Amino acid sequence: MGDSQYSFSLTTFSPSGKLVQIEHALMAVGSGQTSLGIKAANGVVIATEKKLPSILVDEASIQKIQLMTPNIGVVYSGMGPDSRVLVRKSRKQAQQYYRLYKETIPVTQLVRETATVMQEFTQSGGVRPFGVSLLIAGFDDSGPQLYQVDPSGSYFSWKASAMGKNVSNAKTFLEKRYTEDMELDDAVHTALLTLKEGFEGQISSKNIEIGLIGTDRKFRVLSPAEIDDYLAEVE
Amino acid sequence: MEKARVDLPPKGGFSFDLCRRNEMLTKKGLQLPGFRKTGTTIVGLIFEDGVILGADTRATEGPIVADKNCEKIHYMAPNIYCCGAGTAADTEAVTDMVSSQLQLHRYATRRESRVITALTLLKSHLFSYQGHVSAALVLGGVDITGPHLHTVYPHGSTDTLPFATMGSGSLAAMAVFESKYKEGLTREDGIQLVGEAICSGIFNDLGSGSNVDVCVITKGKTDYLRNHQLPNPRTYISSRGYSFDRGHTEVLSTKITPLKLKAEVVENDAMEE
Numbered sequence: 001m002g003d004s005q006y007s008f009s010l011t012t013f014s015p016s017g018k019l020v021q022i023e024h025a026l027m028a029v030g031s032g033q034t035s036l037g038i039k040a041a042n043g044v045v046i047a048t049e050k051k052l053p054s055i056l057v058d059e060a061s062i063q064k065i066q067l068m069t070p071n072i073g074v075v076y077s078g079m080g081p082d083s084r085v086l087v088r089k090s091r092k093q094a095q096q097y098y099r100l101y102k103e104t105i106p107v108t109q110l111v112r113e114t115a116t117v118m119q120e121f122t123q124s125g126g127v128r129p130f131g132v133s134l135l136i137a138g139f140d141d142s143g144p145q146l147y148q149v150d151p152s153g154s155y156f157s158w159k160a161s162a163m164g165k166n167v168s169n170a171k172t173f174l175e176k177r178y179t180e181d182m183e184l185d186d187a188v189h190t191a192l193l194t195l196k197e198g199f200e201g202q203i204s205s206k207n208i209e210i211g212l213i214g215t216d217r218k219f220r221v222l223s224p225a226e227i228d229d230y231l232a233e234v235e
Numbered sequence: 236m237e238k239a240r241v242d243l244p245p246k247g248g249f250s251f252d253l254c255r256r257n258e259m260l261t262k263k264g265l266q267l268p269g270f271r272k273t274g275t276t277i278v279g280l281i282f283e284d285g286v287i288l289g290a291d292t293r294a295t296e297g298p299i300v301a302d303k304n305c306e307k308i309h310y311m312a313p314n315i316y317c318c319g320a321g322t323a324a325d326t327e328a329v330t331d332m333v334s335s336q337l338q339l340h341r342y343a344t345r346r347e348s349r350v351i352t353a354l355t356l357l358k359s360h361l362f363s364y365q366g367h368v369s370a371a372l373v374l375g376g377v378d379i380t381g382p383h384l385h386t387v388y389p390h391g392s393t394d395t396l397p398f399a400t401m402g403s404g405s406l407a408a409m410a411v412f413e414s415k416y417k418e419g420l421t422r423e424d425g426i427q428l429v430g431e432a433i434c435s436g437i438f439n440d441l442g443s444g445s446n447v448d449v450c451v452i453t454k455g456k457t458d459y460l461r462n463h464q465l466p467n468p469r470t471y472i473s474s475r476g477y478s479f480d481r482g483h484t485e486v487l488s489t490k491i492t493p494l495k496l497k498a499e500v501v502e503n504d505a506m507e508e
Contacts, residue, residue, distance in 0.1 A: 067342060091342050095335045 025151035028131035032077040036162035037135040043184035043214035044137035065211035073219035077164035078132035107138035119153025166198030274442020276404030277318035282425035285453035286375035289429035293444035312348040315376030320402035322369040350376040350383035362391025404436025404443040
């Protein structure tokens with residue numbers, strides 16, 4: 001393939017007009033654990049598989065879903081360490097925004113700043129693109145919002161989206177199940193069912209993570225007990 | 236190979252570039268603009284369940300009261316609050332900055348902030364500015380290691396105390412504390428004592444006045460009692476109101492100057508296409 005000659009340097013276009021490194025970054029995302037998000041009428045829910053490399057790993061020490069501000073949460077698919085760097089930068093930017101304007105950062109602004117960081121790493125020397133796609137869920141004055149940010153730095157607002165290994169099945173499932181006037185609880189059930197679709201093995205509160213935000217505008221990660229309750233309702 | 240573009244923070248610290256010019260100007264007789272200070276009474280004490288902070292609400296600009304009801308108890312973290320005396324802008328800016336840093340630290344560590352963390356961030360910032368950031372603070376809070384109360388001085392030194400006062404009214408307030416403080420006060424007694432100390436500052440110090448703000452911090456709960464006491468209400472308000480009809484004031488002379496017509500407004504027809 002002629003493209004392969006151009007796949008080593010990030011800052012060089014291939015003849016077909018692609019930046020092959022970004023394509024490769026998307027492959028890294030595509031082989032990561034499945035995560036998804038659903039925007040309901042009164043909130044947003046994001047969820048992810050939490051498959052640990054071994055049963056010896058202390059699962060309580062790992063939290064994939066993180067807070068960026070009290071009303072914005074994020075989940076990723078792809079390389080965990082890359083997502084940590086992005087989350088750290090975004091948290092700092094949210095604080096800087098607050099210091100400057102004395103207003104909590106709107107979701108769109110934070111998404112844009114995060115996407116800008118990701119884009120910078122596709123146009124600088126000596127760095128590589130981030131190997132993660134992020135799903136950012138937030139609730140501000142414009143209501144509940146769900147955004148996906150890709151390694152290229154492009155971002156989209158979604159009503160429901162999935163990323164990672166099982167993306168095509170999950171998206172088909174979501175397309176069928178999604179309704180505009182879904183309530184947050186229904187969205188959680190749908191998220192669980194979607195995760196179950198492509199899950200290898202038995203789904204339980206120990207190998208998935210769910211985060212949600214409602215009209216109270218406080219993002220929180222559900223405890224294993226709460227996840228068990230929802231799972232029982234779904235069975 | 237180009238360097239990766241990294242976000243460099245602006246080189247920090249006070250810029251001393253204009254100091255020589257300012258000195259030259261003051262020698263020539265220029266009055267430097269004054270700044271609004273919080274001539275203040277701020278106090279804190281440790282009681283049986285936690286920490287109580289108190290402050291007056293007067294902000295002064297020299298001899299003038301700039302704000303009769305300002306807020307001197309600043310939020311640092313859900314379990315840590317800080318009273319500020321000195322230059323109002325400095326106390327606001329430094330507490331906001333440290334509060335922001337504590338929030339980032341909470342996200343990174345996933346733990347409640349500790350008072351000693353806030354203390355260290357404050358003192359290292361103030362020390363690096365060598366006393367030019369005129370902020371004298373009473374920092375108090377309750378964390379996993381228990382209740383803590385500290386005072387921070389503008390040059391960056393700190394004290395750890397069971398009861399503390401700062402500001403121009405600190406002597407008046409400390410007199411009250413020294414005579415009435417004891418360990419293991421109850422919540423009501425503690426609030427009462429803090430109120431007394433602040434009132435002592437309000438009534439005996441010219442730089443302090445107006446109302447009493449109190450903040451009670453205990454394990455898991457913080458009560459910010461804004462304007463807990465209002466010992467200086469506006470006393471005389473005339474029931475008849477303050478509107479005066481014509482005839483109340485004697486007119487000595489009258490001079491009427493008509494304004495000259497500068498421009499003539501011509502009625503325009505509707506614009507033609």
